[in-house]
Amino acid sequence: MPEIFPRLFCWLSAVSLLLMATGVSADALSSRLEKKVRGATLEVVVAFPESDPLSYEKPLPLELLPFALRDATHVPIGTAFRLGRNEYVTAAHVISASVGGQFGPPQLRDAQGRIYAIDQILKYSFQEDFAVVSLKDPPRSPILDTGPEPTPSSTVFAVGNALGEGIIVRDGVYTSATPEQQDGKWNWLRFSAAASPGNSGGPLLNHKGQVIGVVVAKSPNENLNYALPVSRVLDAREGIARVVMRTPFGVPFAPDTIVLNVDENFDLPLSFDEFAATIQKIGKRTFDRGYAELQAAYPRKYFPLGDNSAELLNSTVIATDPRLIVRKNTKWEALEPDAIEHIDLGGGSSMTVGQIAETGLVGIRLGDPATLADLVGDSRKFMDLFLKGTPITRLVGPEAVRITSLGAAQEESVFTDSYGRKWLLRTWDLPFMDARIVSAALPVPQGFIVVSRLAQSALTYPMTELIKMAANLVYVTYSGTLPEWRQYLALSSMQPAVFADIHLDPDVSGKLSYGSKRFDFMAGNDLLNIQDRSIIDLYFAYFPDHGKIVWDVAGLRIREDRQEKVMVEVLRHARPPDGLPRRFQDEWDDLRMRRTPYNGIPRLDGMVTSTGTTVTHLATSSRIPIPQDATIIYQASYLAELGFSAAELQTLSRLMLGDLRVSE
Numbered sequence: 001m002p003e004i005f006p007r008l009f010c011w012l013s014a015v016s017l018l019l020m021a022t023g024v025s026a027d028a029l030s031s032r033l034e035k036k037v038r039g040a041t042l043e044v045v046v047a048f049p050e051s052d053p054l055s056y057e058k059p060l061p062l063e064l065l066p067f068a069l070r071d072a073t074h075v076p077i078g079t080a081f082r083l084g085r086n087e088y089v090t091a092a093h094v095i096s097a098s099v100g101g102q103f104g105p106p107q108l109r110d111a112q113g114r115i116y117a118i119d120q121i122l123k124y125s126f127q128e129d130f131a132v133v134s135l136k137d138p139p140r141s142p143i144l145d146t147g148p149e150p151t152p153s154s155t156v157f158a159v160g161n162a163l164g165e166g167i168i169v170r171d172g173v174y175t176s177a178t179p180e181q182q183d184g185k186w187n188w189l190r191f192s193a194a195a196s197p198g199n200s201g202g203p204l205l206n207h208k209g210q211v212i213g214v215v216v217a218k219s220p221n222e223n224l225n226y227a228l229p230v231s232r233v234l235d236a237r238e239g240i241a242r243v244v245m246r247t248p249f250g251v252p253f254a255p256d257t258i259v260l261n262v263d264e265n266f267d268l269p270l271s272f273d274e275f276a277a278t279i280q281k282i283g284k285r286t287f288d289r290g291y292a293e294l295q296a297a298y299p300r301k302y303f304p305l306g307d308n309s310a311e312l313l314n315s316t317v318i319a320t321d322p323r324l325i326v327r328k329n330t331k332w333e334a335l336e337p338d339a340i341e342h343i344d345l346g347g348g349s350s351m352t353v354g355q356i357a358e359t360g361l362v363g364i365r366l367g368d369p370a371t372l373a374d375l376v377g378d379s380r381k382f383m384d385l386f387l388k389g390t391p392i393t394r395l396v397g398p399e400a401v402r403i404t405s406l407g408a409a410q411e412e413s414v415f416t417d418s419y420g421r422k423w424l425l426r427t428w429d430l431p432f433m434d435a436r437i438v439s440a441a442l443p444v445p446q447g448f449i450v451v452s453r454l455a456q457s458a459l460t461y462p463m464t465e466l467i468k469m470a471a472n473l474v475y476v477t478y479s480g481t482l483p484e485w486r487q488y489l490a491l492s493s494m495q496p497a498v499f500a501d502i503h504l505d506p507d508v509s510g511k512l513s514y515g516s517k518r519f520d521f522m523a524g525n526d527l528l529n530i531q532d533r534s535i536i537d538l539y540f541a542y543f544p545d546h547g548k549i550v551w552d553v554a555g556l557r558i559r560e561d562r563q564e565k566v567m568v569e570v571l572r573h574a575r576p577p578d579g580l581p582r583r584f585q586d587e588w589d590d591l592r593m594r595r596t597p598y599n600g601i602p603r604l605d606g607m608v609t610s611t612g613t614t615v616t617h618l619a620t621s622s623r624i625p626i627p628q629d630a631t632i633i634y635q636a637s638y639l640a641e642l643g644f645s646a647a648e649l650q651t652l653s654r655l656m657l658g659d660l661r662v663s664e
């Protein structure tokens with residue numbers, strides 16, 4: 001996942017960067033100053049979602065939670081302090097924590113529990129990590145004074161909301177100044193005063209109680225926390241917000257990265273809703289620009305363009321379990337997930353679950369083909385089935401409670417990928433963790449192929465775009481029994497565009513017929529025993545066709561049943577281009593010259609006897625030589641377990657060739 005989005009969008013996770021350390025007492029501030037500081041410092045909070053659409057395997061054991069959390073209506077995410085008549089300073093990542101989230105807008109809460117709504121965003125700097133806001137109805141509270149930058153080893157005090165337990169003051173020393181990471185345009189203040197999650201955005205004070213900095217982050221390896229000098233806030237331009245960063249950008253399907261520079265400004269003041277909408281637009285533009293620049297930086301290296309795609313474009317992969325096209329080293333390959341789990345869902349349904357390129361890749365096989373249309377039309381039923389094989393739990397105290405239903409999808413549409421395949425693009429909310437499941441489901445004869453991601457709510461846009469990218473890279477064989485194919489073909493609205501040129505008749509009437517603009521084939525009971533248990537596999541592949549890359553049927557297999565004791569196979573081969581490994585040309589020569597195993601002579605391989613030969617649209621039988629300038633050759637094979645004589649296999653091979661017509 002590109003680093004930019006956890007930084008630009010994932011505001012809630014940024015809070016986890018903040019400041020974990022142990023504390024010491026703060027008795028150096030006078031009681032008068034401490035009272036003033038506490039009065040001027042407020043918590044930044046967001047409201048818990050009002051409703052929970054989820055269903056659980058049992059009632060949530062909320063009694064296991066601490067009372068303060070069990071009884072809470074808001075969750076603290078940071079700290080703010082008053083620095084003017086109606087000006088409150090906090091960290092940029094704190095005020096942005098709710099952008100795109102489900103917890104509502106940020107608000108301020110005083111020590112008495114009173115909630116104050118934000119009126120406007122007055123100043124904002126993503127790079128310097130500060131924001132200044134005004135309140136709609138500000139409290140009568142002290143205004144903190146500002147002081148000069150500290151001297152090394154001088155006493156400082158970090159003030160903030162510690163672990164959600166209210167405002168506390170802790171002391172330490174100012175240790176050093178560290179240049180900001182990108183261009184060294186200013187120095188961070190480094191200090192040893194302890195801080196905790198929630199301190200971010202709070203004031204860093206000198207021994208006089210004057211603000212010298214805004215607490216923003218903690219060193220990951222030592223107790224040397226970071227604060228922005230308050231002078232950067234005071235000197236910042238009025239009426240403008242800045243989003244500036246330099247970050248690596250890449251996508252998980254290939255190892256390439258670029259350095260992406262972001263420098264965007266927009267006018268202030270804005271209401272929080274206006275501010276959030278603007279930040280989201282910047283995030284979307286940044287992702288789209290990053291991907292465009294990535295492709296421009298590596299021209300003809302992204303599938304299906306370029307030499308590193310050529311091997312896959314000249315191969316047909318049998319993928320009855322779904323694969324994803326990724327480039328781990330120098331070439332694009334259709335790979336299975338590293339670890340695949342096979343799960344029985346009950347009722348004859350099953351699921352294969354794996355992860356590859358940071359993407360969940362799932363195959364769902366339905367026990368009852370008639371449920372395919374039902375699950376296409378009902379997002380709740382679809383996700384309920386999905387959760388049986390990919391469980392999600394909610395942690396309540398020490399106990400993990402399994403979620404049984406997410407309800408209906410909050411967002412739903414049909415996404416047509418670059419190859420005309422139609423995916424159900426759906427999003428479900430997980431309010432308790434401010435997250436979403438984004439999935440794209442492709443209906444296939446056996447059920448569904450699903451690519452999915454669990455993302456924090458703020459990451460919905462980039463995660464959805466990555467899901468669409470993954471959908472374009474799915475490699476799958478369309479496989480199903482005759483009843484499964486009948487149910488699928490009845491679902492014409494969700495079929496890929498290529499099916500407009502395909503005729504497939506899966507009715508049991510003694511013959512199965514397939515027809516397309518490339519080839520036609522018919523199999524009858526004289527060739528193999530056609531029954532409802534018989535399986536038709538369409539080998540879909542990506543290949544060049546008249547100057548463009550298409551996704552189309554590159555082969556066909558008909559199996560008598562899942563035992564695979566008898567089957568026929570038709571496979572398309574194209575003349576390999578120059579530059580491919582020698583094995584591609586060698587195989588092409590064997591096909592054209594009808595060398596073993598393409599010479600029509602039965603051969604034994606273990607327990608399986610097979611015979612195969614090759615034809616073209618002109619060389620329509622094995623007796624007609626294939627011309628040297630042929631560009632497309634079709635291989636036809638008959639495979640059976642022991643029990644067939646050589647003469648019987650040759651007879652079946654002739655029958656098979658008689659039912660095959662090549663049109664390209």
